[in-house]
Amino acid sequence: MTKPATGGAVAQTPDGAASVMEEYHHALGEKDLDTVCRITAPAFDGGMKECRSLTPVQFGMLSADDVKKLKSTRVDRSKLQSKGPDKVLVPPGAISPQIAMMAAQPKTFTMAWRGGTWVVID
Numbered sequence: 001m002t003k004p005a006t007g008g009a010v011a012q013t014p015d016g017a018a019s020v021m022e023e024y025h026h027a028l029g030e031k032d033l034d035t036v037c038r039i040t041a042p043a044f045d046g047g048m049k050e051c052r053s054l055t056p057v058q059f060g061m062l063s064a065d066d067v068k069k070l071k072s073t074r075v076d077r078s079k080l081q082s083k084g085p086d087k088v089l090v091p092p093g094a095i096s097p098q099i100a101m102m103a104a105q106p107k108t109f110t111m112a113w114r115g116g117t118w119v120v121i122d
Helices: 014-030 033-043 047-060 064-071 100-104
Strands: 087-090 109-114 117-120
Touching: 014 033, 014 064, 014 087, 014 109, 014 117, 033 047, 033 117, 064 100
Parallel strands: none
Antiparallel strands: 087 109, 109 117
16 A cells, blocks of 8 residues: 555545645645656556656646645645545645646646546546
């Protein structure tokens, strides 16, 4: 089972999905390609290979303020939408603080339970 940055095993619950979403944002702020792609590669048509080639471009678009915000991201568990035991939707309003790129193009993240952890699939 994967362990989020906060420590402990990831639960197959909306709270577990929120912990992994926070881990993803923190990893973006740290420019941690391995962690970002472990969590988001399933959302890429080309999987891990495409994630590893495109994510550094995203890193390059982050301002110092974005990096600071990403490192402090929290997910409001009360705003998550459970779609059964294997799927959770994370609407834009559940994530704060938001970086400019995300605020300009709000996105609902779809997370799925795969291989003993939550991953972003869309």
